[in-house]
Each structure stands twice: as structure tokens, then as C-alpha cells.
Amino acid sequence: MFGIVMSLSMVVSLIFSLVGVMMSFVSLNLLGVWVGMELSFLSVICFASGSSVEETESMMKYFIIQVIGSCVSGMGFILASNLSEVMACQLFILIGMMVKLGVFPFHFWVAPVVSKLSWAGCASVLLVQKLIPIWVLSNYLILYKDVSRVEFFCCMTSLVGCLGGLSVLNYRVLLGFSSVQNLGPMVLLCCCENFELWVYVVVYFMLTGFAMMGLWQLGIYGFQDLVKETGLKGMDNLWWVSLYFLSSAGLPPFVGCAMKIALLNGCWSKMTFGTGICVLSSCISLMFYLSVVLAVVVYWGKNVFMVSKEKRKEFNYMVNISLLVNLSGGFIAFLWMSL
Known part of the structure; x- marks a missing residue:
């Protein structure tokens, strides 16, 4: 009975979180935007708290910030x-949104919060809770006069994110630093072009969301779980899930390269220095993205491409979604961005 009530409350909390996002998007005044933002935030607190002490502690830290x-x-x-x-x-608006997003110098809360959450909680904190602040900044920074300070904060955010993710073995923390690194280009695009901004946001949310879903299905939260993983089917699925990390690094022909194209198209002519730093930081972050793929190669590289003696005919949705999102989506994105 407790499990049913717990699952029902989590579903209701998730629904109210999405309702808060929509309320902020369609609101005609700033106070309505603030109410929707608070409704979404409090709903995520209820949704991501979970049943363990570690999750509750992480959400208390998130609540205070x-x-x-x-x-x-x-x-x-x-x-x-x-x-x-x-x-x-x-x-006040700029500082408040920077705190809620985790932009430098307020990035310190991201890693401690996501390190103990479930993958669903990580998705709600790193993805859902970014929508309203980015929406506010995209409408606010166009009117903001002194964008040079914003450019500095964007550069520092990308650098902190790419350097902080090095040598991290907890994949929730790694995706947290990846989120910080991608905040730099997002906030930079808020100053320049709304269209390229939402292209970047949609692609980033799609890649990170599917990566979290795949790791959740495999029950992998860190490098230690990779060592314990056994079975050819798990290895094969993990290999295809790791493609999301290569795509997030912006390697062609994966769809993540569309994020870098959107950044260059939107910001290069207006903020050349900031755009160059953000692209450079994404190249540095490729090192910790590759750590996930290299872990697969080191432990199971000889077995990933083995043909199982038992012919499996079931529909492997994880492999098909990875191919559809990373490769087919990348081809479509390149054609669309070239028009």
C-alpha cells in the first residue's frame, strides 16, 4: 500500500512540475513566471526525494540553494x-537565475546534489529545472546592456564544467559537470539568438535524457558498476548507450555536433572570444566523455562485437533508439542546419 501511495505521489509531483513549466511559459507577467517556477521547483523536491537517506539529504541541499x-x-x-x-x-534577476542554474560562481551545488540521486531525480534537476531559468534569461539578456560580464561568466562556467569532470568515476556527477559545461553555451546563446538557443537546448535534453534512461535501465551509476556488469546482452546495450556520450562531446556524425553548429551560428559574430572558449571547453570535456567508452573497451572490448551463439530475435529498443537518435538524428540535423 505504501509503494502504491509513493508511486502515485511521485507521478502527481512530476505532473505538477511540468504544469509549473507551462505556467511560466504562457504567463503574461513576471510574478506569474515566478509562481510557475516555484510550483515546478517544489514539485521536483517531492518527486526526487526518494526513499533513501542519501536522496533526501541531496534534495535538502538542493532546496536550500x-x-x-x-x-x-x-x-x-x-x-x-x-x-x-x-x-x-x-x-537580482541575473543573480537569481545564475544560482538556480548553477552558473559560475554558483556551480558548487551541482555535484553534491546529483551524486546521491536516482537517475529520475538527476533528470528532474539537470533537465526539467533548467527550462524556466533559461526561458527567463533568453527574454531578459537580450535587453541587458552589459553582456561582457555575462560572457565572462559563460566562459568560466564552461571551463569549470570541463575541468571538474576529469577523473570522475560517478557518472551522475559526470553528467552534472557536463550540465555545467553546457550551461556556458546556453547562457551565451541567450544573449544572441533564441532560435539557435532552443536548438541547442532540445538536442542537449534529448541526448542527456536518453543517456540517463539507458543507464537507469542497465542499473549503472558509476565506474564500479561497470566492473560488476556481466553478460553479453548487458555489454552490447552498454556499448550503444555509450554513444550518447560521444554525441554529447559534439563528434560528427553524431547529432550532438548540431549543438556546436548552433553555437557558432548564433554567437561567433557577436561574442567571438566567449564562443571560442566554449568550443575549446567542449574539446577538453571529450576526455571524460571518452572515459565511459574506454571503460567498455578495456573491460569488454573483445566481447562487445562477439556474436552470441544463441540467436536473439527480440526487439532491442535500446540499440534502436541509440541508432535513431545519434546517427539518423545527426544526419537529419546536418541537412536541416545547412538549409
Whole structure:
């Protein structure tokens, strides 16, 4: 009975989180955006808390950080609604959104929070909770005059994300630093072009979401789980899941390369230095993306391409989704971006 109630409450919390996102997107005033953001945030707290002490502790850390960001951004929204203290409200909104996203120098909470969460909790924190702040910044930074400071924060965010992910064995923390590294180009695109921004966001969310889903299905949370994994079927599935990491690194012909194309198209002419730093940081982050693939090669490289003696005829959705998203999606993205 407790399990049924727990699962029902998690489903309701997830629904309310998505309702909060939609409320912020369609709201006609800043206070409505703030209410939708808080509804989504509190729903994610209920959804991702889980049943273990570690998950509850992580969500308490997340709650404290998000409350600080909400208070600061709420003060900025109130000042902006009253059309008073324009410089102060701009500063409050910018700092509040940076805290909620985890942009440098407020990136310190990302790794401790996601390190103990389930994959569903990681997806809600790293993906769902980014939508509203990015939406606010995409409408706010176009009107912001002093974008040179924003460019500096974007460069530092990408550098911190790519350097922090090196030598990380916990894949939830690795994807957390990957999220920080990708925040730099996202916020940079908020200053320039909305179309390229949402191309970047959609591709990033698709790749990270499917990678988390694949690792959740395989029950892998870190490098230690790879050592314990046995069985040809698990090896084969893990190989195809690891393609999402190569795609996130932006290697052609994977669909993740479309993110780098969108960044260059949107920002190169306006913020050349910041764009170059973000692209360079993605090249550095390729090292920790490759660590996942190399782990497969080292432990099971000789067995990944072995043909099983037993002919398996069942539909392997994990392999087919990986091929569809990474390779077929990449080909379609290249054709579309070239038009």
C-alpha cells in the first residue's frame, strides 16, 4: 500500500512540475513566471526525494540553494513589476537565475546534489529545472546592456564544467559537470539568438535524457558498476548507450555536433572570444566523455562485437533508439542546419 501511495505521489509531483513549466511559459507577467517556477521547483523536491537517506539529504541541499535563488529572483521580479530600481532588478534577476542554474560562481551545488540521486531525480534537476531559468534569461539578456560580464561568466562556467569532470568515476556527477559545461553555451546563446538557443537546448535534453534512461535501465551509476556488469546482452546495450556520450562531446556524425553548429551560428559574430572558449571547453570535456567508452573497451572490448551463439530475435529498443537518435538524428540535423 505504501509503494502504491509513493508511486502515485511521485507521478502527481512530476505532473505538477511540468504544469509549473507551462505556467511560466504562457504567463503574461513576471510574478506569474515566478509562481510557475516555484510550483515546478517544489514539485521536483517531492518527486526526487526518494526513499533513501542519501536522496533526501541531496534534495535538502538542493532546496536550500533554490530557495536562495528564488528569493533573489523574486525580489528582482517585484522591482521590475513596480518599474523601480531598474539596475537593481536587473542584477537580482541575473543573480537569481545564475544560482538556480548553477552558473559560475554558483556551480558548487551541482555535484553534491546529483551524486546521491536516482537517475529520475538527476533528470528532474539537470533537465526539467533548467527550462524556466533559461526561458527567463533568453527574454531578459537580450535587453541587458552589459553582456561582457555575462560572457565572462559563460566562459568560466564552461571551463569549470570541463575541468571538474576529469577523473570522475560517478557518472551522475559526470553528467552534472557536463550540465555545467553546457550551461556556458546556453547562457551565451541567450544573449544572441533564441532560435539557435532552443536548438541547442532540445538536442542537449534529448541526448542527456536518453543517456540517463539507458543507464537507469542497465542499473549503472558509476565506474564500479561497470566492473560488476556481466553478460553479453548487458555489454552490447552498454556499448550503444555509450554513444550518447560521444554525441554529447559534439563528434560528427553524431547529432550532438548540431549543438556546436548552433553555437557558432548564433554567437561567433557577436561574442567571438566567449564562443571560442566554449568550443575549446567542449574539446577538453571529450576526455571524460571518452572515459565511459574506454571503460567498455578495456573491460569488454573483445566481447562487445562477439556474436552470441544463441540467436536473439527480440526487439532491442535500446540499440534502436541509440541508432535513431545519434546517427539518423545527426544526419537529419546536418541537412536541416545547412538549409
